[in-house]
Amino acid sequence: xxxxxxxxxxxxxxxxxxxxxxxxxxxxxxxxxxxxxxxxxxxxxxxxxxxxxxxxxxxxxxxxxxxxxxxxxxxxxxxxxxxxxxxxxxxxxxxxxxxxxxxxxxxxxxxxxxxxxxxxxxxxxxxxxxxxxxxxxxxxxxxxxxxxxxxxxxxxxxxxxxxxxxxxxxxxxxxxxxxxxxxxxxxxxxxxxxxxxxxxxxxxxxxxxxxxxxxxxxxxxxxxxxxxxxxxxxxxxxxxxxxxxxxxxxxxxxxxxxxxxxxxxxxxxxxxxxxxxxxxxxxxxxxxxxxxxxxxxxxxxxxxxxxxxxxxxxxxxxxxxxxxxxxxxxxxxxxxxxxxxxxxxxxxxxxxxxxxxxxxxxxxxxxxxxxxxxxxxxxxxxxxxx
Ligand code: SAH
Numbered sequence: 001x002x003x004x005x006x007x008x009x010x011x012x013x014x015x016x017x018x019x020x021x022x023x024x025x026x027x028x029x030x031x032x033x034x035x036x037x038x039x040x041x042x043x044x045x046x047x048x049x050x051x052x053x054x055x056x057x058x059x060x061x062x063x064x065x066x067x068x069x070x071x072x073x074x075x076x077x078x079x080x081x082x083x084x085x086x087x088x089x090x091x092x093x094x095x096x097x098x099x100x101x102x103x104x105x106x107x108x109x110x111x112x113x114x115x116x117x118x119x120x121x122x123x124x125x126x127x128x129x130x131x132x133x134x135x136x137x138x139x140x141x142x143x144x145x146x147x148x149x150x151x152x153x154x155x156x157x158x159x160x161x162x163x164x165x166x167x168x169x170x171x172x173x174x175x176x177x178x179x180x181x182x183x184x185x186x187x188x189x190x191x192x193x194x195x196x197x198x199x200x201x202x203x204x205x206x207x208x209x210x211x212x213x214x215x216x217x218x219x220x221x222x223x224x225x226x227x228x229x230x231x232x233x234x235x236x237x238x239x240x241x242x243x244x245x246x247x248x249x250x251x252x253x254x255x256x257x258x259x260x261x262x263x264x265x266x267x268x269x270x271x272x273x274x275x276x277x278x279x280x281x282x283x284x285x286x287x288x289x290x291x292x293x294x295x296x297x298x299x300x301x302x303x304x305x306x307x308x309x310x311x312x313x314x315x316x317x318x319x320x321x322x323x324x325x326x327x328x329x330x331x332x333x334x335x336x337x338x339x340x341x342x343x344x345x346x347x348x349x350x351x352x353x354x355x356x357x358x359x360x361x362x363x364x365x366x367x368x369x370x371x372x373x374x375x376x377x378x379x380x381x382x383x384x385x386x
Pocket of ligand 1 (some may be wrong): 072195199201203223224225226227228229243245246247250271272273274290291292
């Protein structure tokens with residue numbers, strides 16, 4: 001049976017609030033022989049079973065998978081994967097020919113800390129963020145085959161995050177190019193060489209929201225990756241669309257995506273976004289700022305806030321009168337209020353009159369666990385800049 005981890009008295013409150021993280025300071029003792037990645041049962045000093053999770057020595061010592069101390073990890077995985085699948089079915093994302101890219105498992109948002117699964121047509125790309133989850137890959141595979149059938153391709157990309165993981169590899173099948181579409185727009189996706197799981201599914205609704213502002217406008221997409229926002233802007237009738245990303249590889253994919261959708265060339269510039277903005281012409285009516293997570297850890301929060309302020313200030317300084325700025329933060333440690341305060345600070349310094357016209361978040365296949373506010377990681381503001 002699983003090893004036991006005992007919680008200090010008076011430290012059970014977070015479990016009673018269903019928060020899935022147990023910090024090391026709340027731990028009374030860890031059973032001898034418990035290794036990193038082991039599945040453990042959390043008990044109180046009276047010996048009562050409280051929860052089941054994965055152990056890892058560090059600040060977050062246990063990530064809870066079930067608040068029922070009697071469930072097996074295999075049972076939990078099957079149950080939660082099936083529930084996540086049926087919820088995506090309810091959303092109309094399964095077997096949808098207009099959008100065949102969606103997130104099946106959004107870690108804590110689907111009750112499975114440490115696990116991300118993105119679906120690209122007939123391929124599932126898995127990223128385990130914890131060693132514990134990685135050790136259950138074969139159980140995860142079994143459930144996925146049960147849900148999608150034996151034809152599913154499964155690619156494991158956990159080695160980006162876990163040193164113990166095998167180099168990126170196919171658990172089933174191989175790279176299979178197919179017609180990947182989001183809201184009818186085509187995207188080429190390369191999970192082997194691309195960032196994260198290959199595509200930023202989380203911006204689907206926000207790309208759609210952008211279209212309302214693009215007709216006849218000049219659009220600058222900064223941190224453009226494979227051109228998601230650019231494609232939507234072009235399709236919505238923009239007069240001009242330019243993409244800027246520091247990655248030449250991302251820009252290649254971006255250009256390919258323009259060919260796929262419009263059979264047209266696209267201006268995708270390889271540059272640092274902040275440097276680029278400093279000399280940018282002021283012709284752009286719509287600017288998108290979707291940087292990578294500037295703060296991956298709490299310790300980087302202060303620096304990240306400065307970085308968000310700098311890029312927002314430059315965008316505000318350079319946008320056309322009456323322009324629209326889409327600005328995002330995907331840093332988990334920067335909450336919505338902090339992000340907004342940072343944008344306010346940039347706004348004050350810019351000296352321009354600015355209104356928030358829309359507040360954006362992550363889509364419905366990236367659910368936010370009510371008891372884990374940190375899973376609300378994507379924050380966006382649409383600003384009207386006079
Ligand atoms: N908006 C994109 C996702 C952006 S992800 C979409 O809808 O798909 C963040 C992107 O920022 C990555 O493509 C990364 O290559 C790029 N990036 C990281 N640092 C950068 C920098 N300093 N300047 C420009 N781009 C950068």
